[in-house]
């Protein structure tokens with residue numbers, strides 16, 4: 702009899718516990734903006750790496766190369782930076798784009814003093830990713846280095862460049878997320 706009672710009590714506790722788990726798992730996940738931004742930056746970076754290593758590499762073998770004027774030019778696809786910005790353009794809830802220390806286009810310049818300060822912090826190389834409050838926005842940046850010679854070469858030769866001595870390994874800017 703006592704055993705049966707124990708079983709009933711245990712079962713009851715189990716049901717209450719399970720219900721609690723189901724109910725709480727049915728609620729929206731509670732994630733800080735800071736964590737969300739880190740996940741977004743990591744995903745954007747991974748997408749660009751796959752684009753560079755998987756897609757551009759393979760396309761080149763087939764005679765198709767990245768070209769800034771890819772829309773007009775035959776046998777060309779978008780540059781890695783254009784790829785990140787194109788993903789950002791599809792997103793309405795927050796901004797995803799690139800910032801540069803010496804940007805080719807002013808639209809890719811740091812927008813606030815805080816962004817400049819955080820770019821400088823990333824340039825020191827101590828941290829690869831930062832998140833910070835800036836005005837009424839939460840922002841995050843993931844450092845962008847000239848990982849291959851091609852990054853430096855193309856930026857040095859670009860008609861809009863203000864810096865012609867980029868070299869492999871240089872800190873060039875960051876992928877940035879700006880969220881309200």
Ligand code: HEC
Pocket residue numbers: 767768769780781782783786799800801802803804805806809845846847848849851852853855856859873874875
């Ligand atoms: C074939 C030319 C080319 C190559 C290769 C290239 N870029 Fe760029 N990059 C550009 C152009 C053009 C833009 C501006 C695109 C825009 O905003 O529409 C740009 C934008 C950027 C920006 C934003 C700031 C700015 O300069 O406007 C960063 C940061 C950047 N590139 C880093 C890199 C890195 C790192 C690599 C190598 C992994 C790389 N780029 C390879 C041409 C190139």
